[in-house]
Amino acid sequence: MSRDKSLVVDGVRQFFGPKNSRVQALSRTDLVIEPGQFVCLAGPSGCGKTTLLRLIAGFINPSEGQITVSGSEIIGPGPDRGVVFQSPTLYPWMDVASNVELGLKFQGVSKDQRRADSERYLQMVGLTDFAHRRTYELSGGMQQRCQIARVLASDPEFILMDEPFGALDALTRERLQNELLDIWRKTGKTILFITHSVDEAVFLGSRVLVMSPRPGKIVFDEPAIFSKPGESIAAEEIRSLPAFLELRERVRSSIQHSH
Numbered sequence: 001m002s003r004d005k006s007l008v009v010d011g012v013r014q015f016f017g018p019k020n021s022r023v024q025a026l027s028r029t030d031l032v033i034e035p036g037q038f039v040c041l042a043g044p045s046g047c048g049k050t051t052l053l054r055l056i057a058g059f060i061n062p063s064e065g066q067i068t069v070s071g072s073e074i075i076g077p078g079p080d081r082g083v084v085f086q087s088p089t090l091y092p093w094m095d096v097a098s099n100v101e102l103g104l105k106f107q108g109v110s111k112d113q114r115r116a117d118s119e120r121y122l123q124m125v126g127l128t129d130f131a132h133r134r135t136y137e138l139s140g141g142m143q144q145r146c147q148i149a150r151v152l153a154s155d156p157e158f159i160l161m162d163e164p165f166g167a168l169d170a171l172t173r174e175r176l177q178n179e180l181l182d183i184w185r186k187t188g189k190t191i192l193f194i195t196h197s198v199d200e201a202v203f204l205g206s207r208v209l210v211m212s213p214r215p216g217k218i219v220f221d222e223p224a225i226f227s228k229p230g231e232s233i234a235a236e237e238i239r240s241l242p243a244f245l246e247l248r249e250r251v252r253s254s255i256q257h258s259h
């Protein structure tokens with residue numbers, strides 16, 4: 001099967017808390033993510049976006065239904081799925097480069113190769129000068145960039161990103177958007193990217209999903225044709241296309257009307 005690498009969310013519902021006061025975070029959700037898709041997920045705060053990402057990452061198991069990759073059920077985290085969290089999770093006692101190299105170390109990559117990889121990704125996220133600082137010496141945005149470098153360096157098949165650029169200034173955000181698009185175009189990785197920015201979702205995604213308020217349900221699912229693998233169009237050019245503006249408007253109104 002050519003689609004055997006798909007990630008399939010099949011009849012998943014998610015509840016939290018004890019039986020008598022449980023909260024439903026996700027309505028029944030069915031979703032197929034094909035290899036190489038760049039899926040952007042937007043929706044109001046508390047609608048269950050992070051919950052869906054945590055389920056796919058394998059940090060929690062679904063209350064109902066199942067999630068499979070290549071036909072095997074996800075029962076925990078794995079090296080095939082790298083996660084960039086909403087707030088950075090770095091090891092404060094290690095320097096920046098060691099944090100980036102950590103996943104590679106677990107994979108048994110040689111020291112020289114690890115150094116070369118970390119240098120490459122630290123340069124990409126603009127942290128070369130901070131490679132030997134401890135992470136607590138970095139600002140929040142810099143920690144976030146370090147986290148992104150770490151996930152990219154470990155080269156997972158699926159990159160799961162939870163509002164990774166939310167804490168960054170506009171210029172850095174735009175630069176990292178372009179870098180991420182570039183990486184995606186070159187590597188064909190499968191990306192699930194959560195964002196509150198409709199503009200970012202439509203700009204980055206090859207597919208845009210919108211979730212309704214809790215208990216979350218996917219209410220909008222359309223291809224976004226602006227960023228294609230193997231093809232690079234200038235960011236300003238994409239953002240001024242009538243079709244881009246039109247889709248952005250429809251995504252915006254779908255979020256508003258889902259309330």
Ligand SMILES: Nc1ncnc2c1ncn2[C@@H]1O[C@H](COP(=O)(O)OP(=O)(O)OP(=O)(O)O)[C@@H](O)[C@H]1O
Pocket residue numbers: 016017023024025043044045046047048049050051052214
């Ligand atoms: N571990 C948990 N225990 C209890 N309730 C939880 C837990 N995790 C999430 N929830 C609840 O599930 C709902 C969905 O949360 P989730 O974090 O998935 O939302 P979100 O869409 O990511 O929101 P935001 O955009 O603010 O990050 C919320 O009502 C939240 O309180």
Ligand SMILES: [Mg+2]
Pocket residue numbers: 049050051086162
């Ligand atoms: Mg969230």
